[in-house]
Amino acid sequence: MTSQQQPTPGQRVERLRRAAGLSRERLANLSGLSATTVKFIENGRRSLTLRAAQQLAPQLGVRDLGDLFGPSVSLSLDGRASHPAVHEVRRALTAWHIVLDGEPESIDYLRGAIDSAWQTWHTSRHQRTAAGDVLPGLLDTTQRAARLHSGDERRASLALLAQAYHLAQAYLAWHGDRELVWLTVDRGMAAALDADDPLAIAQASWYAAHLLRAVGRGDEALERLREARGLIEPRVAEGGTEWAEMLADLHLCAALTRARTGDQGAWSDWDAARLVVDRALPDGFVGLRTRVSRPLVDVYAIMCAVDLGDPDEAQRRAHTLDPATIPSTERRGRHYVELARSADLEGAREATLHLLGRADATSPETVRFSPAAQEMVTRLCHEAPAAIRGEALDLARRIGTTD
Template sequence: MTDQTEPTPGKRVERLRRAAGLSRERLAGLAGLSPTTVKFIENGKRSLTLRAAQQIAPHLGVRDLGDLFGPTVTLSLDSRPAHPSVEDVRRALTAWHVNIGGEPASPEYLRGAIDAAWQTWHTSRHQRSEAGTILPGLLDATQRAARLHTGADRRQALAMLAQSYHLAQAYLAWHGDRELCWLTVDRGMAAALDADDPIAVAQAIWYAAHLLRSVGRGDEALERLHEAKALIEPRVADGPVEYAEMLADLHLCAALTRARTGDQSAWSEWDTARDVVHRALPPGFVGLRTRVSRPLVEVYAVMCAVDLGDPEEAQRRAHSLDPASIPSTERRGRHYVELARSADLEGAREATLHLLHKADATSPETVRYNPAARDILNRLATEAPASIRAEAIELAQRAGVTP
C-alpha cells in the first residue's frame, strides 16, 4: 500500500537537494549555513525556519516556499515573541537629542551605571525585563554625555555610549526587530571608533561578529574578528588585564563562528582562548561585562561541540563543568539549553525536557526567548512520548510556545 503521509519539510529539502545534485556541504556553503544545520533540518532534529528556508530555496530552484513547507504547514511571520519593553527601547534608540542642554553625567558616573547594568544582566533571573527597564534611561544619559562633553571626557563618554548600545543589542537579539539589532551594531561601532579606544573598538567588533554570523555572513565575521585580534594582541603583554580578557573573548567568538559553519578549526581558536585565560588572567578572574573566566571558556567548548554536531564531545566537555561555577545566571541558563540541544541530537527526550526545566528554573526568560529552546519545546509538545508529553506541553505553554 502506498504511504500517503506528507513528507516533512526536512525530507522535502533532502529530496530537492539530491535532485539538484548538491551535497549537504555544498548546499550549506551556498546558503550560508553549517553542514550540521542542513543535516539536522533534513533528519528532523531541527525545524526548518522561515529564514533558513529563504537562504536555501534559491539554490534548490525553489521559488515558492510552499514547495519546502508543504500545503499543511501554516507560516507565521510573527513567530518571534516580542518583549514588552521593546517599544520603549526603540524610542530611546531613535531619540536624536537635537536640542540638549544642562550638565551631562560624568564619565565616572556613566561607567558605574554601565557596570551596574551589566551586573544586573548577569545576575537577574529575569535579565531581559530588568534590562528593558534600565536601557531607556541609560541610552539617554550616555547619548547626552557624548553630545555635551568635550576632549578626553567626550571620548570616555563615547566608550560608555558604545557599551549602552552593546547591552541594547544583547537585549534585542532574540526578540527585537532585526533592523533595531543592526542599528545598535552600527551605532556601537561608530561610538567606539570616535572614542579612539582599542578595547571599545574590539568590543564593538565582537558584537558585530555575532550579528554577522547570525545572518549567514560568518566569513565577514571572522575577517572583522581577525582585525580586532590584531589590534588587541600587541597590547596584552604590557597593558592592563582587560586586554587579555578582550583577546580571549575574541578567540571564543571566532571559535563559535567557525563551529556554526561546521569548521573543525573552531577547536584551534578555542585552545588559544583557553591558553590566554589560563596564562594571562588570574585564576579567579571574571570579566565584569564579558564574564570571561575559566568556567566560561568551558561553556564555549560545550557550545562548539553542539554546533559541530558532536553530542558525545559536548557531554564529555560538560562532565566536569559545574553549572554553579558559571559566573552569570544568563549564561548558566543558556548552558542548560545547550545541554538540552545535545540531548535532543541523541533523541533522549526525557533528558532534553529535564534540562529545559533546569534552564527555566535558572532563567525563565532564557527559555521564553531562546530560539533553540522554543524550537525544541515545540517539538517535544507535539512529538514526545505520552509519558512526558503533558509535562512538555505545560513547560511550552509557560514559555509562551504554542505547539
C-alpha cells in the same frame, strides 16, 4: 498524494539539494549553516525553522518557502515572542538629541551606570525585564553625554555609549526587530570608532561578529574578528587584564562562528582562548561585561561540540563542568539550553525536557525568548512519549510557546 504521504520539509530540502547537484557540505557553506544542521534537517532530527529556510532557499532556487514547507504547514509572522519594553527601547534608539542644554553626567557616573546594568544582566533571573527597565534611560544619558562632553571626556563617553548599545543588542537579539539589532551594532561601532579607542573598537567588532554570524555571514564575522585581534594582541603584554580578556573573547567568538559552519578549525580558536585565560588572567578572574573566565571557556567548548554535531564530545566536556561555577545566571540558563540541544541531537526526549526545565528554573526569560529552546519545547509537545508530554505542555504554557 494524500496529506499523510506529503514529503516532510527535510525530504523536500534533500530532493531540491540533489536536483541542484549540491553536496550537503556545499549547501551548508553557501547558506551559512553547518553541514550537520543540513543533515539533521534532511533526516528529520531537527525541524526546518523559518530562519534556516530563508538561508537555504536562495541556494536551492526556491522563491516560495511553501516549496520547502509544503501545503500542510502554515507560517505565522506574529508567533515570535516579544518583550513589553521593546517599544521604549526602540524609542530611545531612534530619538535624536537635536537641541541639548544642561550639564552631562560625569564619566565616573556613566561608567558606574554601565557596569551596574551589565551586572544586573548577568545576575538577574529575569535579565531581559531588568535590562528593559534601565535601557531607555541609560541610552538617553549616554547619548547626551557624548554630545555635551569635549576632549578626552567625550572620547570616554563615546566608548561608554558603545557599551550601552551593546547591552541593547544583547537585549534585542532574541525578540527585537532585526532592523533594531542592526541599528545597535552600527551605532555601537560608530561610537567606538569616534572614541578612537582600540579596546572599544574590538568590543564593537565582537558584537558585530555575533550578528553577522546569525544572518549567515560567517566569513565576514571571522574577518572582523581577525582585524580586532590585530588591534588587541600587540597590547596584551603591557595592557592589563581587560586586554587579555578581550583577546580571549575574540577567539571564543571565532571558535563558535567556525563551529556554526561545521569547521573543525573551531577547536584551534578555542585552544587559543583557553591559553590566553590560563596564562594572562589571574585565577578566579571574571570579566564584568562578557563574563570571560575559565568556566565560560568550558561553556564555549560545549557549544562548539553541539554545533559541530558531536553530542558525545559535548557530554564529555559537560561532565566536568559544574553549572554553579558559571558566573552569569543568563549564561547558565543558556548552558542548560545547549545541553538540551545535545540531548535532542541524540533523540533523548526525557533528558531534553529535564534540561529545558533546569534552564527555565535558572533563567525563565532565557527559555522564553531563545529560538532554540522554543523549537525544542514545541517539538516535545508533539513528539515526546505520552508519559512526559503533559510536562512538556506545562513548560510550553509557562514560557508562552504557542502551537
